[in-house]
Amino acid sequence: MAAKLSSEARNWLLDFFEEPFAGLRQPQDFGPRLRNVVMLRVVYETGMRVGELLSLKLKNFIEAGGGDSAYLDIQRNHHDVVDTRLHQPVAKTLGRRVPISESLEDQLKEYRDNWRSEIPRVGFSDEDFIFVVHRGGHRQGQALPKTAFSAGLFNIKQSNPALMPVHPHLLRHDWNYRFSKQADSEGMSFEEERTLREQLMGWAPDSPMSRIYNRRHIEEKSYEIGRKIASNTARIKA
Numbered sequence: 001m002a003a004k005l006s007s008e009a010r011n012w013l014l015d016f017f018e019e020p021f022a023g024l025r026q027p028q029d030f031g032p033r034l035r036n037v038v039m040l041r042v043v044y045e046t047g048m049r050v051g052e053l054l055s056l057k058l059k060n061f062i063e064a065g066g067g068d069s070a071y072l073d074i075q076r077n078h079h080d081v082v083d084t085r086l087h088q089p090v091a092k093t094l095g096r097r098v099p100i101s102e103s104l105e106d107q108l109k110e111y112r113d114n115w116r117s118e119i120p121r122v123g124f125s126d127e128d129f130i131f132v133v134h135r136g137g138h139r140q141g142q143a144l145p146k147t148a149f150s151a152g153l154f155n156i157k158q159s160n161p162a163l164m165p166v167h168p169h170l171l172r173h174d175w176n177y178r179f180s181k182q183a184d185s186e187g188m189s190f191e192e193e194r195t196l197r198e199q200l201m202g203w204a205p206d207s208p209m210s211r212i213y214n215r216r217h218i219e220e221k222s223y224e225i226g227r228k229i230a231s232n233t234a235r236i237k238a
Contacts, residue, residue: 003216004177005170008162016156017041020107023159031115032134035144036152038107039131043168046098047175047201048074050168054144059126061108062097070105071097074202094202176201180217190214 005013016022020037021030042053052074064070075095100108112130116122122132122141129143139145157163176197183193197203198210 004174005166006162009160009166010174012160012162013040013044013166017044017103017107031111031118032152034107034111034115035131035134036149036156038104038111039149040153040156040171041104041107042072042100043171044175045100045104046072047172047179048072048098049172050146050149052202053168054129054131054146054149056130057126058112058124058128058130061112061130063109064102064105069099069102070108071099073097094204096199096202098200176213176216180213180220183217184221193217 017037017040020034024030024033039053042048042056043050055075056072060073060075062071062073073095074097108130115134116130116132117124119132119134119141122128131144131149132141133139133144133148153167157166179197179200180193183196188196194210194214195205197213198205198207201207201209203210
């Protein structure tokens with residue numbers, strides 16, 4: 001399984017995040033498209049699981065203020081009494097706060113205030129879910145099921161062959177790859193990198209998953225160093 005996005009897929013996604021309505025013509029498609037793009041961007045920026053994404057409520061989106069950046073508050077939600085979905089998505093990891101970019105904050109506000117708010121029967125209480133069904137039917141305005149998210153992602157992937165391997169778990173892998181690169185650039189110790197990764201991913205201390213990702217990072221770094229040594233040896237022989 002791939003551990004990160006291809007350069008082509010990453011570049012296309014980043015462009016897509018900036019131009020979410022590219023190629024659309026029908027007015028009824030704009031709201032669902034922005035919802036799908038925002039959801040995909042949340043996963044890309046935070047590495048959260050789909051169950052956590054679909055469980056986000058209006059109260060979980062905290063706008064920037066007082067010098068602090070915006071963030072999403074992920075909460076444990078097993079047996080949520082207000083969730084009417086047949087297959088309730090649940091957060092498998094620990095509750096935590098994950099920061100988001102200013103651009104994603106703006107898109108979340110645009111979706112919430114200008115598109116979600118126009119859906120018939122949609123709720124506006126703190127306990128109502130952020131991402132909801134737009135199309136007409138008995139579930140219009142209610143929490144988006146996982147199957148609808150998968151269908152939306154499939155439609156997005158149809159626009160570019162480079163996106164076909166993209167799936168939520170690959171984006172989670174890619175987030176961990178980018179985290180490792182950031183840890184390197186900041187000169188983090190192995191222990192600090194492991195601890196911060198566990199916090200941002202919602203894993204328990206000394207999580208086996210954290211050790212797996214750190215091991216991948218070590219293997220990649222050792223390969224890069226080994227390649228440099230091999231190249232230096234070749235030049236000496238020449």
